[in-house]
Amino acid sequence: MAEHAPTRLHGLDGVLIALAVAAAAHVASLPPWVTLLLVAAGAWRWTADRRGWPLPPKWLRTASTFAAAIAIFASYRTLNGIEAGTSFLVLMAGVKLLETRTSRDLTVLVFIAYFLLYAALLRDQRLPLLPYLFVGALVGTAALMRVHAGAAGSSLKEILRRTAALMAQALPLALALFLLFPRLPGPFWGIQVSHSARTGLGDEMTPGDVSDLSVSGDPAFRVRFFGPVPPPVQRYWRGPVLHEFDGRSWRRTRGQAFPQQEATVSGTPFDYQITLEPHDRNWILALDLPAAWPEQDAYRAFDFQLLSPRPITDVASFRLRSYPDYVAGRLLPESVRHKDTQLPPQGNPRSVALGRELAARYGDPQAIVGAMLRMFREQQFVYTLEPPKLADNAVDEFLFETRKGFCEHYASAFTVVMRAAGIPARVVTGYQGGELNPIGGYMLVRQSDAHAWSEVWMEGRGWVRVDPTAAVAPERIERGLIGAVGADEPAPGRLRQESELWLQTTLAWDAVNDFWNEREVRFSADGQFRLLERMGFKEPDWRTLGLGMTASLAAFFVGLSLYLAWKHRAPARDWPARLHEETAHRLRRRGIVPGPAEGPIAFLDRAAAACPDLARDLAEIRDVYAALRYGPLPTETDLRRLKYLVNRLRA
């Protein structure tokens, strides 16, 4: 047997690249062994193609399939969900590589690559991912194009040109589907995104530990105000309220129900839409004090914190109203009073003593608060992002020894002293500040704006916000973090503040991100209906949506067909060709239709045989037509004769 030279699988390289690009979108969340196996399978298949090695036998492939499934199940306890599902898909792509012999298999692999790209969207729908997915789709399509381009192949440039053209053509279709494809309400298909570590506020605060929160310049949320914008000193965004103190750390309440508390509001409200970056917790940041919120998406806890029934795992928007002037919790239930005056029985003795001393000296809560703030202001307290570490009696050490810290230290120490003085007090965490983005017309609040302050309860005034940081470093409240820390201390965004160009660039980039979140990711069923209403549909529902989608798809394809028909329209026919068509048209009525591979002469011969009454005319048409169209010397006489004959046929 003459050994055939091993035929190289055409287009394999491109498909391997496409697969690698698609899998790379998941590498960060895949277990290393899955990535390693895919790389090994790809490398092996590539070498096998080069060397002409045989592919593994069927039993081995079957065994690897089962082994992959078992391994995935063993590490995730499921084959379902995003993490296990993607790992499984990646492993299956590796197994598929082992049996890839034809261009059909390669096509399947490209489809797997497409699906992997799509699965990346389940994990993350934020803007920076988009260009990557776009490139991935481009590479996948180009690989597909190359698989089907033939051994001669087209040049890479030609393939890329055609791929780009294809994707540009697909754009209107994608737009129509984006706008009109019926949206499922709620999180996408209810898939639980794993709670990976995302930056944001925690439900615990330990002053003295190193905080990495304050150095992250990532966006926390964006706010669009409808109407007046609060001045910097009123930009307190309420987050988790911390009640429990163990001597070092502050925590939220757990497993304890408290009665709802009333709040009366006055003055001019701020109406705004807040768009939170996903933080995997269920709290909603809100300007102090939230008074109106969407009832089905949020509720207000007894400590006036807004909560969502579900963790916020995707970008989420809420329409809220807040009042800067309020009286919250005029009547203090005994359970809340007990909770918010509790201190651990031991620890921080000097602070507790200070509280008791203040209470004894002033009596009036307002005066006690004032005395404490005065102490912060007048003694040598320093605001810094790099405070010394604190040991067991953290509050004592901070208040009487180190005296260096940032908001957490001040809020914690202040609250402890107030509790010792018998005043109900708690720590409120959240964000303070916000930067207006003139390009996007919204306010951006960053993780670095995270803040902690205190709330104390006073008879007749309810819960009153006291920000001890403001006493130490008023610039922190007025100018943000950069204004508060020393010039030699590293702080996020310092470069932004000092370079105008950089500032403008970051503002523009954030505006683009905001647009993406607002218009693309958050484009839900409501948005679709609003769009339809604007287009003139009255009371649009699912049917309108389906109809609109069908209609626009139909319009797209009809338009495409018309364009293609125009592009590939038959060239202007010469007279003989037209007359031949006319003849064929006449004959079609008699049921004589030209076959797919039938030439005109053979067709006329067949027609003559089928219609004896026309046989003579058809024979003459055939001869004249052959001479006119294919003969060396077509004459005007022949053409007239053909016209005459065809006309006679018509009669």
Place this chain on the structure above:
Amino acid sequence: MSAAAHGAAPALDSAGVERVEAAVRALNGIILGKERQLRLCLACLLARGHLLIEDIPGVGKTTLAHALARTLGLTYQRIQFTSDLLPADITGVSVFDAETGQFRFHRGPVFSQVVLADEVNRATPKAQSALLEAMEEHQVTSDGQTYPMSEPFFVIATQNPMYQVGTFPLPESQLDRFLMRIELGYPEAALERQLLLGSDRRDLLVVLEPALTPQQLLRLQGEVPRVHASDALLDYVQAIARYTRQASEFEAGLSPRAVIGLLRAAQAWALMHAHPGVLPEDVQAVLPSVVGHRLAPREASRFRDAGQIGQHVLETVPVP
């Protein structure tokens, strides 16, 4: 197919065409029931191409070649290709002549008008290329001396489609040198009965009278490129070429040489059938044999045989 001779047909050697018909009739008496292949074979010869017959042994390949040579009054040589065949066995060798004291070139079997290269795939690529070079150049070069082939020069190569140990199937680049590839196939039952009852084909060969002189044949070969191909027909030929180059079914499309070959073969076919110019039907008649061995399908399972490839092309490309 009609013999439409309407209109002026300048420079058409009608006597020559009749002689070709006579040759077809004569050959038909020897090779039974294979008129189509015989006509293709003659068209290939008229178009100055070479022919590759791919079929199992015993279907009459040798008889066909021999009969063709006799009907056309041409000299005939058969070269049996074997694994130990040397290039010199084909082209010839220089021998020292003691009388004149000089080397004298002894022409090999390739210096014949009809050469049957039997089972080319059994020889080494080196021997194969000696033949293929002679086919392409119509000359043999030995010791710096060039020896032209006798004209007309027509090579019929046969190849056994079943690959056996120690065979070297012609690579695609070499296949392109053959204008046509045909298969003879088994005869029909009734015709096979005639074969069984009739006399030995070799005896019939002996009494075969030439139907054409070599001069007439050369003149006809000269006519072929002058058969009129109208714009409409060239559009059709180009549409076919374009399709094979764009379609995903094939590894690679038709080369320009193949497209020229297709047109020449169609012209020869039109000439043989006394058409005033090349008709689309002429292209269709020769197309399967011209493109069948040149278009490699990307997925072998797609087409049953080479004929199907041609049929697929014909059905896909409409006649403009």
